[in-house]
Amino acid sequence: MRLCVVVAAMAASLLLAPGGAMAASSDGTAATAPPINEPWTARGNEPNWQLRIDTGTMTFRPMEGAAIKAPLPKPSHEGDAWIYKVASGDLSVSLKAGVCRDTMTGMPSPVSVSIATGGKTLIGCGGNPSDLLAGKWHVVAIGGKTVPKDVTVNLDFDVATGQVSGSSGCNRYFGGFALSGEGLTFKPGMGASMMACEAAATATEKAFQAALAKAQRFDIGADGRLQLISSDQVTIEATREPKG
The missing domain is CATH 2.40.128.270 (Lipocalin)
Known part of the structure; x- marks a missing residue:
């Protein structure tokens, strides 16, 4: 959930990542919160896959093989992407705010998603087109x-x-x-x-x-x-x- 805490004594606001922990960029400074509001879903085509973030849990369901389910890790901010790395599993998720189009229907979504798992990189779109x-x-x-x-x-x-x-x-x-x-x-x-x-x-x-x-x-x-x-x-x- 995107949270914004405005502190009157400070000149800037602190944007918090899901779970309440402050997210930091790669250079250690505060950064804009991840572009998600739980529950949040992303999908990909060719191959089909689904990623769901809900109630502090990340679940990835590939087209083939077992699903990966883990507590939602604290994200890091690298360049213009938010990176979620699951410590106990083979899964890294990158989110970038910006128009992403479904490769089959052309439907636009607000977030581009890249998933690294099993030695492969899968591309898709996340968030609600509305x-x-x-x-x-x-x-x-x-x-x-x-x-x-x-x-x-x-x-x-x-x-x-x-x-x-x-x-x-x-x-x-x-x-x-x-x-x-x-x-x-x-x-x-x-x-x-x-x-x-x-x-x-x-x-x-x-x-x-x-x-x-x-x-x-x-x-x-x-x-x-x-x-x-x-x-x-x-x-x-x-x-x-x-x-x-």
């Missing part, structure tokens, strides 16, 4: 066309309830979305207000509604933009709105 999606996004392009500056379109994802809402250019809208292991879809029959608007806003709204209906998955671009994708084509691009 962590990347959650929050409010300002739509800047629909179907490759820039949204007019005087037209507001946004997406506000509440991942706890599976609801999305915002402005579609003219009206307010609200409805459900589904995030699965393979993609992102928006449920039909969204509710909306019934205002009349100028031609530019109305046209933008129609394009936005059509793009939502066709969405199949999402991604996060190298520039941090949210991308909604249909038939391998980016149909909506959005930038994250600042909190507050």
Whole structure:
């Protein structure tokens, strides 16, 4: 669990690793906490494997062979990676915060994972994709066309309830979305207000509604933009709105 203790008498905060022990970088200084919140899961493809961290325990299940289960070790911070080394077993886990994509579905996750065991290195992704999606996004392009500056379109994802809402250019809208292991879809029959608007806003709204209906998955671009994708084509691009 990520903990942050702010001490008024100090100029910096101390970020604690799971289990309450302060995590240190390789040079002995305090470092950002590992990018996990228990329970936490990572998976890999070709070969398939699963890693789960829960209630202070790390469990690795390979495609073949016995599972490795051990108390969660104190992590070390090496460069931009967090390293968990199991002292009593052949297992070392490296976590790096950053967009990681499933090699089969393209689904993005918030953490890249590397596992060393049995003389091999296994690669996969960890964390919940919803962590990347959650929050409010300002739509800047629909179907490759820039949204007019005087037209507001946004997406506000509440991942706890599976609801999305915002402005579609003219009206307010609200409805459900589904995030699965393979993609992102928006449920039909969204509710909306019934205002009349100028031609530019109305046209933008129609394009936005059509793009939502066709969405199949999402991604996060190298520039941090949210991308909604249909038939391998980016149909909506959005930038994250600042909190507050």
